[in-house]
Amino acid sequence: MTASAAEQRAVGARxxxxxxxxxLSLRVTAARIGVSPATLSAxxxxxTGASVTRLRSLATELHTTVPWLIGEQRADDSAPPEYRAAPSAGTRLPRPAERRTRDARPDEFGSPKSWREFPPLTIDPVxxxxxxxxxxxxxxxxxMRSIAARAGMSVPGVYHHYRDKQDLLVRALDLTMDELHQRVRAARLDGANGRERVAxxxxxxxxxxxxxxxxxxIGASEMRxxxxxxxxxITASRNEVQYLLDAEIDTALADANRSADHARDAGRAIATMCTALPQWFRxxxxxxxxxxxTAYADFALALLGLTVAD
Known part of the structure; x- marks a missing residue:
């Protein structure tokens, strides 16, 4: 077992x-961080590994910290027993005073509008x-050799961090879905009604x-x-985003007293026009x-028959 696989298991155990x-149950925790129970179980x-974004969500929901989850926070014997880690872990969970409630969680992107901001990704060179x-x-x-050369590392150095090429693909797609879920959910909270939330x-x-x-x-071309x-x-994770969009479409149509006969078809058409953007956008x-x-939001509302006047 490689070092990265061992670290992955250690994080999972924490x-x-x-x-x-x-x-918290597996199902409840999975729902709170926006993944399926199967994903959390993995x-x-x-x-499977957990991205930094997902670790942050888990740390918040489980009243701990990312350093504790990744094994970088040392034990503290003064911690109350109910928050003390198992002896083998050598670390502790935060004390009650260190907890943050779900409602008090700051916006994942730093400010209410920052789901529109895209700073460079912070990821490792490999x-x-x-x-x-x-x-x-x-x-x-x-x-793996070409990836190592591009990263300026030796092939053994790459294998120290990742099991194989499949592991890298999985990490890339998990990174994609983690960020997409965070941004879509933050954007949804920015809408005052169904129509605004769809937009x-x-x-x-x-x-x-x-x-x-x-x-x-990569998400569009390499799922196969x-x-x-x-x-x-990952297909289930994608479906969760579609279901969220579908739910807001239903609400918007109901608010406007519009027919929902073709709501699901419209929802898939709207999502598809967005996922097709990487094929041509520069x-x-x-x-x-x-x-x-902005234009796509207008296109979506027009397709649903929800004009500005509505």
Missing amino acids: VRQARTAAG IETGK LAAAIDSFVETGYHGAT RVVEALALFHTHRRELAF SLNPADRDR LDGPSSPEQIA
Whole structure:
């Protein structure tokens, strides 16, 4: 077992320990962080890794910290027994005074409007090189040797951090879905009614698929390259985003007393026009991501028959 696999299992064990200490079920915790129970189970058993974004969500919901989850926070014997880690872990969960409630959680992107902001991704050089390689040559055209060369590392050095090329693909797609879920949910909260929430969700989808077009391109083109278990898991995660959009469409149509006969067809058409953006959008093109996002929100409302007058 490689070092990265061992670390993955250790993080998963800490997640399960924290969840148990918090008195939360697998299903409830999964719902709170916006993933399926199967995904959370895979994290806890070490079968899949957890991105920084997902670790932050878990830390908040489980009343702990990211350093504790990744094993960088040392034990404190003064911690109350109910928050003390198992002796083998050598670390502790935060004391009650360190807890943050779900309602008090700050916006994941720093401010109420920051779901529209896209700072550079903070990822390790190997994953960054893999993403570039998958975009340039496709998953099957990339090799661990070519990824290592692009990252400026030795091949053994790459294998120290990632089990194989499949692990890199899974990490890239998990990163994609983590950020997409966070942004879509933040955008949804920015709408005052169903119509506004539809517009905000579509805007968030369009912004993500233009600003993060490399990740989105891989998500659109390489699902077939995933192993069956991860393909099913990530497909379920994608469906969750679609269901969220569908729910807001239903609300908007009901508010406007419009027919919902073709709501599901419209929802899929709207999502598809956003996911197709990486195929043609270029940052040096005539329209900016923000202009595209605003236009797509208008297109979506027009398709649903929800004009400004409504």
